[in-house]
Amino acid sequence: MQFMLLFSRQGKLRLQKWYVPLSDKEKKKITRELVQTVLARKPKMCSFLEWRDLKIVYKRYASLYFCCAIEGQDNELITLEIIHRYVELLDKYFGSVCELDVIFNFEKAYFILDEFLLGGEAQETSKKNVLKAIEQADLLQESEDWGSLQSDEIL
Amino acid sequence: MPAVSKGDGMRGLAVFISDIRNCKSKEAEIKRINKELANIRSKFKGDKALDGYSKKKYVCKLLFIFLLGHDIDFGHMEAVNLLSSNKYTEKQIGYLFISVLVNSNSDLIRLINNAIKNDLGSRNPTFMNLALHCIANVGSREMAEAFASEIPRILVAGDTMDSVKQSAALCLLRLNRTSPDLVPMGEWTARVVHLLNDQHLGVVTAATSLITTLAQKSPDDFKTAISLAVTRLSRIVTSACIDLQDYTYYFVAAPWLSVKLLRLLQCYPPPEDAALRSRLTECLETILNKAQEPPKSKKVQHSNAKNAVLFEAISLIIHHDSEPTLLVRACNQLGQFLQHRETNLRYLALESMCTLASSEFSHEAVKTHMETVINALKTERDVSVRQRAVDLLYAMCDRSNSKQIVAEMLSYLETADYSIREEIVLKVAILAEKYAVDYTWYVDTILNLIRIAGDYVSEEVWYRVIQIVINRDDVQGYAAKTVFEALQAPACHENLVKVGGYILGEFGNLIAGDSRSSPLVQFNLLHSKFHLCSVPTRALLLSAYIKFINLFPEVKGTIQDVLRSDSQLRNADVELQQRAVEYLRLSCIASTDILATVLEEMPPFPERESSILAKLKKKKGSMNVPDIDDSKKNMNGNGNVEHNNNNEPNEVTTKVYVRITAKQNCFEPGFKHCQSRGLAHIFSKIVPGFTYVKLKC
Numbered sequence: 126m127q128f129m130l131l132f133s134r135q136g137k138l139r140l141q142k143w144y145v146p147l148s149d150k151e152k153k154k155i156t157r158e159l160v161q162t163v164l165a166r167k168p169k170m171c172s173f174l175e176w177r178d179l180k181i182v183y184k185r186y187a188s189l190y191f192c193c194a195i196e197g198q199d200n201e202l203i204t205l206e207i208i209h210r211y212v213e214l215l216d217k218y219f220g221s222v223c224e225l226d227v228i229f230n231f232e233k234a235y236f237i238l239d240e241f242l243l244g245g246e247a248q249e250t251s252k253k254n255v256l257k258a259i260e261q262a263d264l265l266q267e268s269e270d271w272g273s274l275q276s277d278e279i280l
Numbered sequence: 281m282p283a284v285s286k287g288d289g290m291r292g293l294a295v296f297i298s299d300i301r302n303c304k305s306k307e308a309e310i311k312r313i314n315k316e317l318a319n320i321r322s323k324f325k326g327d328k329a330l331d332g333y334s335k336k337k338y339v340c341k342l343l344f345i346f347l348l349g350h351d352i353d354f355g356h357m358e359a360v361n362l363l364s365s366n367k368y369t370e371k372q373i374g375y376l377f378i379s380v381l382v383n384s385n386s387d388l389i390r391l392i393n394n395a396i397k398n399d400l401g402s403r404n405p406t407f408m409n410l411a412l413h414c415i416a417n418v419g420s421r422e423m424a425e426a427f428a429s430e431i432p433r434i435l436v437a438g439d440t441m442d443s444v445k446q447s448a449a450l451c452l453l454r455l456n457r458t459s460p461d462l463v464p465m466g467e468w469t470a471r472v473v474h475l476l477n478d479q480h481l482g483v484v485t486a487a488t489s490l491i492t493t494l495a496q497k498s499p500d501d502f503k504t505a506i507s508l509a510v511t512r513l514s515r516i517v518t519s520a521c522i523d524l525q526d527y528t529y530y531f532v533a534a535p536w537l538s539v540k541l542l543r544l545l546q547c548y549p550p551p552e553d554a555a556l557r558s559r560l561t562e563c564l565e566t567i568l569n570k571a572q573e574p575p576k577s578k579k580v581q582h583s584n585a586k587n588a589v590l591f592e593a594i595s596l597i598i599h600h601d602s603e604p605t606l607l608v609r610a611c612n613q614l615g616q617f618l619q620h621r622e623t624n625l626r627y628l629a630l631e632s633m634c635t636l637a638s639s640e641f642s643h644e645a646v647k648t649h650m651e652t653v654i655n656a657l658k659t660e661r662d663v664s665v666r667q668r669a670v671d672l673l674y675a676m677c678d679r680s681n682s683k684q685i686v687a688e689m690l691s692y693l694e695t696a697d698y699s700i701r702e703e704i705v706l707k708v709a710i711l712a713e714k715y716a717v718d719y720t721w722y723v724d725t726i727l728n729l730i731r732i733a734g735d736y737v738s739e740e741v742w743y744r745v746i747q748i749v750i751n752r753d754d755v756q757g758y759a760a761k762t763v764f765e766a767l768q769a770p771a772c773h774e775n776l777v778k779v780g781g782y783i784l785g786e787f788g789n790l791i792a793g794d795s796r797s798s799p800l801v802q803f804n805l806l807h808s809k810f811h812l813c814s815v816p817t818r819a820l821l822l823s824a825y826i827k828f829i830n831l832f833p834e835v836k837g838t839i840q841d842v843l844r845s846d847s848q849l850r851n852a853d854v855e856l857q858q859r860a861v862e863y864l865r866l867s868c869i870a871s872t873d874i875l876a877t878v879l880e881e882m883p884p885f886p887e888r889e890s891s892i893l894a895k896l897k898k899k900k901g902s903m904n905v906p907d908i909d910d911s912k913k914n915m916n917g918n919g920n921v922e923h924n925n926n927n928e929p930n931e932v933t934t935k936v937y938v939r940i941t942a943k944q945n946c947f948e949p950g951f952k953h954c955q956s957r958g959l960a961h962i963f964s965k966i967v968p969g970f971t972y973v974k975l976k977c
Binding site: 138141144146149153169170171172173174175198200201202203205206207209210228229231232235236239243244245246247248249250251252253254258261262265266 | 294297301340343344347349351368369372373376406413416417419420443446447449450451453454457458481482485486489526527529534535536537539543581584585587588591592595623624626627628661662664665667
C-alpha cells in the first residue's frame with residue numbers, strides 16, 4: 126500500500142497515512158486530486174478505479190470515506206477487507222465508532238492503524254491480538270495519568 | 281461519543297479541537313490556531329520546565345494543527361525530548377510527531393536515532409515496538425544507515441517476542457524498499473525463511489511479506505521458502521475453520537496470509553520438484569473448487585475474502601502459465617464473474633482476463649467470452665468497468681475477430697468519456713494496422729478515428745497512416761479517393777485536412793481523371809479549408825500546392841495566384857512566408873523536369889518500430905499493457921520517440937531530391953539572396969552524387 130486517506134463527504138481530511146516518502150507539497154496535491162475524484166463517484170459504482178499509475182480502493186462508512194492506494198500487482202479485494210478490518214478495530218475500541226471519534230482521538234486512530242498495518246502491509250490479522258496490544262497500551266496510559274490529572278491546565 | 285474517558289485525559293486538546301470545529305469561517309479558524317501557536321510557543325520558551333504531560337499535550341496540539349493543513353516550524357525539539365521519557369504515552373506522541381513531521385535537520389536526526397537505539401536495546405517489547413514502528417513509518421536513509429544491520433538480528437533472535445518480530449520484519453521490509461543497498465543479505469536470511477514455520481500466524485504473515493520483497497531483489501537466497509510456503513498454504517486451504525480461530529475472517533481461513541503466500545509464490549517459476557508441484561496444483565484446485573460451493577455467509581466480507589484468495593490464486597496460475605487445465609478452469613471462473621451481480625467482481629474479472637488473454641493456453645478460451653465483453657462495453661454504467669472491457673477487447677483481439685472488435689471500439693468511441701478517448705484511439709490504430717489484411721479497411725478505420733475523435737488523434741497515428749499509404753501501392757488510389765470524399769464534409773477535423781492535404785499532394789493524380797475530382801476541384805477543396813487551419817496545417821497545405829503544380833500544370837496559374845497574394849507572401853508567420861516565397865519562385869523558374877525531380881513521389885519509408893505502441897505504453901505507465909507478439913511489422917515499443925525539429929526518422933517529411941545532371945548547371949544566380957536553409961541552398965551548390973534536403977511537410 127502506498128497511502129491511506131480518510132476524509133468526510135465535504136472533503137475534510139481526517140487521517141492520512143503515507144507509506145512512501147513524498148514531500149508535503151506532493152502529499153497535498155495528491156490528496157486534493159484524489160479526494161475530488163473519489164467524491165465525484167456515484168453510489169453504485171465499483172470500489173476500484175485507476176488513478177495515475179496506482180489502483181485506488183475505497184469504501185464509504187457512514188460519513189467517512191476510506192481510501193487506499195495500492196500498486197498494480199496488489200490484490201484489490203483483500204485491500205477492501207483491510208479497510209473493513211480497520212473499521213472493525215476502531216468500532217470495537219470506541220464502541221460504535223463515528224467520525225467524531227476519529228476527529229477527537231486522532232492520535233488513537235493512528236496508533237490503532239500502526240498495530241494493524243506497518244510499512245503498508247498487514248502485520249497482525251487477528252482482531253483479538255490487535256485489540257489486546259492496544260488495551261495494554263491504554264493500561265499503561267491510565268497508570269501514568271493518575272498523577273497528571275491534577276496538573277492539567279485547560280489551555 | 282468521543283471516548284474521553286478511555287484514560288485519555290488530554291482535556292485541553294479536546295477543548296481546542298472543539299474550538300476549531302466551532303469556528304464559523306476560515307479566518308476564525310486561522311485566528312484561533314495562531315492564538316494557540318503563540319501560547320504553545322511561549323510555553324515552550326518559558327522559564328518553567330514543562331512536565332511531561334503538558335509537553336505531550338502541546339506536541340499533540342501541534343500535530344493536530346499540522347494535520348489540518350497548516351505549516352508547523354517548531355516543536356521538533358520538544359517532541360524529541362518526549363522520546364526519552366519513561367512514560368509510554370509520552371514516547372508514543374513524540375514518535376507520532378516525528379513520524380508525521382519528518383525533519384531533515386541533522387542534529388535532530390542524531391538525537392532521534394539515539395532515542396530509537398535506546399528503545400531498541402531496552403528489552404521492553406512495547407518500547408521496542410514503538411521504535412520499530414517509527415523506523416518503519418519514516419524509513420529514511422539515515423535510519424537505514426543506523427539500524428539496517430541491527431534489525432535482522434532482532435528479527436531472528438530466539439528471545440524476541442512475537443509482536444516485536446512482526447514489527448521487525450515489516451520494518452526491514454520498509455528499509456529495503458527505500459534503501460535496498462543498505463540491507464545486506466546474510467546468514468539471517470535462512471532463519472527468516474524458517475519463520476514461515478512459526479506457530480504464530482502473525483509472525484508468519486509479516487515474514488511472508490518481507491520474504492516476498494527480498495526475493496525480488498535476490499531470489500536465490502529465498503528459494504527454500506517455496507516449499508514452506510506451499511506446505512503452509514496447503515494446510516490453510518484444507519483446514520477447518522476451528523483450527524485457525526483468531527485468524528479466520530468471516531468463515532474464511534486466514535485470507536490475508538493465503539493471499540500473501542500466493543504472492544510469494546509468484547516470485548518464482550513453478551516448482552521443479554514434481555511432488556511439490558502437484559501439491560501446489562492440488563491446492564489451487566481446492567481453491568477453485570471452493571469458489572463453486574455455496575457461501576457460508578451472506579455477508580459481503582465473506583465473499584470478498586474468499587474471492588480475494590481466488591483472484592490471487594488465478595494470478596498465480598496465470599503467472600506460471602504451465603497447467604492448461606488450471607488455466608481453462610480459471611478462465612471459466614472468471615467468465616462466470618463477468619456476469620455477476622456485483623460490479624466489483626465484474627471489474628476484477630475483466631481485469632484478470634486481460635492477462636489470461638495473452639497466454640497461449642487460454643487465449644482461445646478467453647475469446648469465447650467476446651460477446652459478454654462487448655455487451656459490458658455497451659451496458660455497464662460505471663466508466664471504470666467499461667475501460668476494463670476496452671482493455672480486454674484489445675488483449676483478446678486477433679486475426680479472427682479484429683474487424684468486429686475494431687468496429688465495436690469505434691462505435692464505443694463515439695460516446696466515450698473524453699478522459700479515455702486518446703487511449704482508445706491509440707489502441708484502435710494499433711489493432712487496425714496489426715490485423716489489416718486489406719489495407720482499405722485500415723485506411724477507413726483511421727479516417728473514422730479522425731472523424732469521431734479528431735482531437736484525440738495524436739501525430740503518431742496520422743503519421744503512421746501516411747507512411748503506410750506511401751509504402752503500399754495498392755491502397756494509394758483508394759486513400760486518395762476516400763480522403764477526397766471525406767473532405768467534402770462541411771466541418772471536418774483539422775487532422776483530416778492534414779492527412780488529406782498530404783495524400784492528395786502525393787497521389788491526387790490517381791483520381792484526377794474523374795471530373796468530379798479534377799485537379800482544380802481538388803485544389804479548391806483543399807484551399808477552402810485553408811483559412812480555418814492552424815499554421816502547421818497551412819504549411820503542409822502549401823507544400824501540397826507546389827506538388828499540385830508539378831502534378832497538374834493546368835492549375836499552375838491558379839495556384840501561383842494564390843501564392844502570390846499578399847496574405848501568403850507577407851504572412852506574419854515566418855515559415856508560411858518562406859514557403860510561399862520559395863514555392864512561388866520554384867514554380868516560376870524551374871523547368872518541368874527539375875520540378876518533377878524535386879517533387880518526386882515520396883519513396884517508401886523503411887520499416888521501423890511503431891511509435892504508437894511506445895506512446896500507449898508511456899500513457900499506461902506501469903500498468904499492464906498486454907504485449908502483442910505478432911511481429912509482422914516489427915512492433916516493439918522501444919523507448920519513447922522524440923518528435924523534434926531535427927527531422928527524426930518517424931516524422932513524415934517531404935524529401936526533396938536533387939540528382940545532379942548536366943541540365944542543372946543552369947541556375948539563376950538570383951537565388952542566392954534567399955535564405956540559406958531553403959531551396960536556394962540546393963541550387964547554389966553543385967555537388968556530385970545525391971544530395972538530400974529535407975523540408976518538414
